[in-house]
Amino acid sequence: MSEPTMSPLPDARIARAYLLGAATDPEVEALEAGLFADEAALDAVAEAEDELIDDFLAGRLSGDEQSRFERHYLASAIHRRRVDVTRELRRRASARPTLLLRRRATRFVLALAAAIVGMVTWFALRPDGGRVASLLVPPPAVRGQGDLPSIELDAKTRQLELRLERGETALRPPLRATIATVDGVERWRGPALAPAGGEAATLAAIVPVPASVLPSGDYVVALFDASATDAAPAERYAFRVVRR
Numbered sequence: 001m002s003e004p005t006m007s008p009l010p011d012a013r014i015a016r017a018y019l020l021g022a023a024t025d026p027e028v029e030a031l032e033a034g035l036f037a038d039e040a041a042l043d044a045v046a047e048a049e050d051e052l053i054d055d056f057l058a059g060r061l062s063g064d065e066q067s068r069f070e071r072h073y074l075a076s077a078i079h080r081r082r083v084d085v086t087r088e089l090r091r092r093a094s095a096r097p098t099l100l101l102r103r104r105a106t107r108f109v110l111a112l113a114a115a116i117v118g119m120v121t122w123f124a125l126r127p128d129g130g131r132v133a134s135l136l137v138p139p140p141a142v143r144g145q146g147d148l149p150s151i152e153l154d155a156k157t158r159q160l161e162l163r164l165e166r167g168e169t170a171l172r173p174p175l176r177a178t179i180a181t182v183d184g185v186e187r188w189r190g191p192a193l194a195p196a197g198g199e200a201a202t203l204a205a206i207v208p209v210p211a212s213v214l215p216s217g218d219y220v221v222a223l224f225d226a227s228a229t230d231a232a233p234a235e236r237y238a239f240r241v242v243r244r
Contacts, residue, residue, distance in 0.1 A: 010034055010041055015048035020065060021072035053086050075134040076161065084197065132159045133211065137221070137237045139167035139204075148218065150240040153211050160214065162207040162239065164192075164223060169204075169234045171225040177207045178222045178233075179214070188213045192223060204235060216243040 010018075010031045017023040018031050034041040055061050056069050073079050135151040153160065162177075175192035192205040205223055218240050222233035 010044055010048075012044075012048055015045045016052055018045070019049055019052055019073060020068040022068055049082075050086075053083055056083065057087055057090060076132050078132075080196075131157050132161060133157050134161045134163060135239060136163045136165065137239050138165045139235060139237060148238055148240045150242060152242045152244050153214070154244055157211040160209045160211050160241075162209060162221060162237075164204045164207060164221065164235070164237055166202060166204045167235045169225075171204055171223070171234055172227055174226060175205050176224045177205065178224075179207075179209060179219050180222070182218045182220060182238075187219070214241045216241055 014023055014027050014031060018028060023031065031041075031045070052069070052073070056066070061069060074083070133151055133153060135149055137149050151160065171194075173194045175194055176190065177192040178186055178189040180186045188209055190207075190209075192207045194200070195203040195206055207221065207223075218238065221237040221239070223235040223237065225234045227234070
């Protein structure tokens with residue numbers, strides 16, 4: 001009986017470029033196919049991610065990598081949590097943690113995030129090649145008339161993170177949200193994340209939404225806090241989805 005053919009592990013350079021949003025389309029397709037087929041490929045990308053976060057925290061990224069890390073990698077709330085936890089582990093540890101310890105800590109944080117969010121599409125939890133898109137949505141009072149925040153989603157986008165800017169209302173956790181069409185047809189309801197760290201000064205909430213529930217169209221987000229009722233949301237936002 002012949003030995004099964006093993007999938008090649010992703011090149012470390014390509015894995016790093018993938019995490020930074022700098023990989024080419026053929027590289028992305030090949031890497032994501034490997035993640036889906038082979039857990040060892042997933043571990044290899046996880047190792048590249050550990051090294052990338054270490055380099056960021058140690059100030060070793062080049063100018064281009066630093067810009068891409070801040071603009072692309074940190075656009076995800078899940079990724080920001082990973083960086084925060086790694087930073088705290090580095091602060092507390094008297095010596096560099098072993099790779100096994102860091103992997104276990106990473107899995108714990110991701111499992112905790114999954115319980116909070118309800119569905120996490122980051123590849124370390126669901127190796128289906130799913131991508132996360134992010135959209136900053138200001139309250140209606142601070143955007144121009146007719147200037148609706150818009151985002152393009154493709155078939156590979158698994159999750160949309162709506163980053164809702166602060167309005168005039170002081171919100172009290174726990175937070176939840178509903179998303180409906182402008183005609184009032186509800187498309188989604190679920191938990192909203194209270195922003196942490198420096199983002200708490202500028203964001204009211206982060207709403208992770210399965211991209212599959214949002215076809216092209218205009219939507220209204222109703223944000224509720226502990227004192228709100230279904231009839232009286234604390235804040236409302238609007239945005240547009242364009243499918244391609």
